[in-house]
Amino acid sequence: MRKRSxxxxxxxxxxxxxxxxxxxxxxxxxxxxxxxxxxxxxxxxLTIGFVTHFVGNPFIKQxxxxxxxxxxxxxxxxxxxxxPGFDPAAQLKMVQDLFASGADGVSTSITGDSMAVGLxxxxxxxxPLVEFNIFSTRVQAPYVGERSVGDWAILGRAVRxxxxxxxxxxxxxxxxxxxxxPALVDRIKGVRRGLGSGLTIKGPFDVTGDPTKNFSAWQQLxxxxxxxxxxxxxxxxxxENLGKLNAQHGDKxxxxxxxxxxxxxxxxxGGHGLISMGQTGYVQGYLPIKxxxxxxxxxxxxxxxxxxxxxxxxxxxxxxxxxxxxxHLSLARIREFQTNPKVQHAxxxxxxxxxxxLANWRKHLEPIAxxxx
Amino acid sequence: MARAETESSQRTLGDRLRARTLTARLPEExxxxxxxxxxxxxxxxHNSAFVRSGNLFDLVASNSFFGLISLxxxxxxxxxxxxxxxxxxxxxxxxxxALAMVHGVNPWAAALLGLLFGAGLGLFNxxxxxxxxxxxxxxxxxxxxxxxxxxxxxxxxxxxxxxxxTSSFFTTVNRxxxxxxxxxxxxxxxxxxxxxxIVLQIVLHRTRFGYRVLAIGSNPEAARLAGISLARTRLLVxxxxxxxxxxxxxxxxxxxxxxxxxxxxxxxLSVVAAVIIxxxxxxxxxGTVIGALFGVLIxxxxxxGIVFFGIDATWSTFVTGxxxxxxxxxxxxxxxQRRWNAERRATRAx
Numbered sequence: 001m002r003k004r005s006x007x008x009x010x011x012x013x014x015x016x017x018x019x020x021x022x023x024x025x026x027x028x029x030x031x032x033x034x035x036x037x038x039x040x041x042x043x044x045x046l047t048i049g050f051v052t053h054f055v056g057n058p059f060i061k062q063x064x065x066x067x068x069x070x071x072x073x074x075x076x077x078x079x080x081x082x083x084p085g086f087d088p089a090a091q092l093k094m095v096q097d098l099f100a101s102g103a104d105g106v107s108t109s110i111t112g113d114s115m116a117v118g119l120x121x122x123x124x125x126x127x128p129l130v131e132f133n134i135f136s137t138r139v140q141a142p143y144v145g146e147r148s149v150g151d152w153a154i155l156g157r158a159v160r161x162x163x164x165x166x167x168x169x170x171x172x173x174x175x176x177x178x179x180x181x182p183a184l185v186d187r188i189k190g191v192r193r194g195l196g197s198g199l200t201i202k203g204p205f206d207v208t209g210d211p212t213k214n215f216s217a218w219q220q221l222x223x224x225x226x227x228x229x230x231x232x233x234x235x236x237x238x239x240e241n242l243g244k245l246n247a248q249h250g251d252k253x254x255x256x257x258x259x260x261x262x263x264x265x266x267x268x269x270g271g272h273g274l275i276s277m278g279q280t281g282y283v284q285g286y287l288p289i290k291x292x293x294x295x296x297x298x299x300x301x302x303x304x305x306x307x308x309x310x311x312x313x314x315x316x317x318x319x320x321x322x323x324x325x326x327x328h329l330s331l332a333r334i335r336e337f338q339t340n341p342k343v344q345h346a347x348x349x350x351x352x353x354x355x356x357x358l359a360n361w362r363k364h365l366e367p368i369a370x371x372x373x
Numbered sequence: 374m375a376r377a378e379t380e381s382s383q384r385t386l387g388d389r390l391r392a393r394t395l396t397a398r399l400p401e402e403x404x405x406x407x408x409x410x411x412x413x414x415x416x417x418x419h420n421s422a423f424v425r426s427g428n429l430f431d432l433v434a435s436n437s438f439f440g441l442i443s444l445x446x447x448x449x450x451x452x453x454x455x456x457x458x459x460x461x462x463x464x465x466x467x468x469x470x471a472l473a474m475v476h477g478v479n480p481w482a483a484a485l486l487g488l489l490f491g492a493g494l495g496l497f498n499x500x501x502x503x504x505x506x507x508x509x510x511x512x513x514x515x516x517x518x519x520x521x522x523x524x525x526x527x528x529x530x531x532x533x534x535x536x537x538x539t540s541s542f543f544t545t546v547n548r549x550x551x552x553x554x555x556x557x558x559x560x561x562x563x564x565x566x567x568x569x570x571i572v573l574q575i576v577l578h579r580t581r582f583g584y585r586v587l588a589i590g591s592n593p594e595a596a597r598l599a600g601i602s603l604a605r606t607r608l609l610v611x612x613x614x615x616x617x618x619x620x621x622x623x624x625x626x627x628x629x630x631x632x633x634x635x636x637x638x639x640x641x642l643s644v645v646a647a648v649i650i651x652x653x654x655x656x657x658x659x660g661t662v663i664g665a666l667f668g669v670l671i672x673x674x675x676x677x678g679i680v681f682f683g684i685d686a687t688w689s690t691f692v693t694g695x696x697x698x699x700x701x702x703x704x705x706x707x708x709x710q711r712r713w714n715a716e717r718r719a720t721r722a723x
Binding site: 049052055056064077079080081082083084085086087088089090092093094096097098100101102111112113114115116117118138178179180181182185 | 630687
């Protein structure tokens with residue numbers, strides 16, 4: 001019996017020590033840029049929080065990497081946290097916790113309007129905040145993201161051109177992974193605008209966010225609409241699956257989607273996908289950190305509203321047309337960005353330093369309404 | 374030989390009963406409370422801003438939305454059932470309350486409507502369960518999507534924002550009471566959450582309804598033979614869970630001034646985790662609402678702790694899971710230790 005009791009005590013003690021030391025070690029290790037600085041130096045450093053949604057998603061990882069790169073370039077600590085899906089209340093709490101733990105500024109995606117009241121309270125207290133990737137017009141802070149309608153109209157026009165141009169006829173299917181999600185609703189609006197009139201457009205259909213279910217959903221849509229000419233998905237996982245299905249059907253469909261994921265790039269390189277719209281995720285991660293740091297260092301408050309376009313990346317078989325006068329990229333090069341963060345950093349850094357177009361970001365501020373145009 | 378065996382088994386039974394009596398001197402929730410205190414202390418030592426009373430109360434208040442649902446879910450788990458639709462019941466009820474406000478209904482009346490609507494959805498789950506004689510988990514597998522889909526249709530896939538958020542309902546929900554001695558100002562939501570936990574704990578352990586729930590969860594057949602109506606109790610428990618989803622939804626609208634199409638969709642896992650961490654087993658027949666309250670606070674502390682420690686997003690999901698395992702292990706180890714101590718005392722006494 002005594003032996004059993006000592007076992008229990010040992011178990012409790014070990015667990016406590018393990019838990020405390022693992023948590024503390026992770027905490028110490030994960031603050032970007034803080035590992036080599038002495039405690040005194042890190043106290044002087046600014047700390048910027050970065051709150052994302054869809055943690056683990058390849059596109060979000062690119063944004064996170066850009067935020068880390070910005071932290072290193074600007075000499076600040078960047079604390080990155082986030083939620084696995086869309087959870088506005090949890091994200092708001094993370095922003096509040098970051099400020100409570102001593103962050104000097106925070107950038108967050110806005111996964112729901114219900115974050116607005118809480119965020120505006122923080123902004124009213126003078127806390128610097130920048131929205132990225134997804135925004136709310138109710139939040140009194142600047143936003144860095146895609147021009148969702150206008151950028152996706154480019155995709156719509158490209159599909160129409162591939163279908164035969166002004167006189168084109170035929171059925172177009174549109175799929176979405178999150179029906180009703182405002183940013184995706186805007187993308188669909190853009191696609192429809194780009195497609196123009198005279199075509200039969202069906203959808204948006206719910207093709208789900210799970211990659212496996214997404215494949216099955218598109219498969220069933222094709223089975224139900226064998227006469228469709230074009231298939232357009234507005235989420236990151238669509239084009240990869242559409243490419244696979246198109247290959248199975250002898251590439252008889254025109255397929256299009258979004259984001260430069262490895263799967264999407266493979267679909268385009270293999271000739272199974274026509275176009276993918278990128279939203280230059282790197283700018284969405286880097287610029288908000290720079291904006292907050294600039295505002296804190298210059299003691300000039302951030303604007304209460306405004307939109308800075310992260311720029312559209314048009315990805316086709318011939319390569320990638322990058323925004324802000326960046327050089328044209330080959331598909332192989334943009335693929336390299338996914339696996340080698342240093343190459344990616346070296347390519348995009350020129351936007352933010354010296355006479356780079358986003359070095360003086362205030363020049364690019366537009367009315368927030370333009371984000372949905 | 375047979376007599377010796379009978380005496381031995383009687384002694385063992387007596388020892389066990391005595392051991393239980395001794396164990397009962399300390400509350401069952403001690404282990405989970407210790408785990409909570411330990412977690413709070415670890416985060417507090419790392420960053421003292423975490424343990425400021427204002428921050429701790431904010432933590433309680435901002436987690437009270439899934440927390441309120443967790444409290445009522447204890448009754449359902451005590452019955453040996455799980456409701457998968459709680460998150461979307463919450464969302465749909467919040468949407469109905471917010472839409473009523475948009476259409477000019479007094480916000481207090483709209484909040485009450487949200488609560489009743491949630492109870493109605495819970496009752497709907499109950500009627501399907503009883504009518505089709507199916508487990509709640511199967512029925513709510515369907516209503517999970519039904520509530521989500523209908524909510525999307527009603528809110529037209531966008532946030533529902535009441536036009537005037539300055540009325541007394543909104544100010545009351547966001548109010549802080551005090552300053553109280555030693556603790557400062559306390560959010561109304563935090564007070565309401567703790568009050569609900571105490572009331573529901575009394576209902577579960579001190580009322581006929583609560584005894585019926587525990588009896589059915591422990592042995593449905595015996596409960597039926599004892600004259601307890603299984604159908605009626607199931608209906609009432611599901612309506613209770615629904616009512617708390619509705620109450621939580623209405624309070625969410627009051628606190629955030631709007632409700633999004635996705636709000637609450639992720640609640641299910643947190644709700645069930647909080648109840649189980651709190652000490653209510655999935656097998657039914659037992660339950661502790663106060664334990665669930667601590668379970669909610671453990672989950673809340675882990676989420677905030679990750680931010681306070683600056684743990685990278687890539688690691689945060691793993692750390693959340695690992696810390697939950699540690700918290701549950703601490704609780705379990707303390708239970709073992711107490712049971713062993715009690716058994717030892719009983720042995721000495723005999």
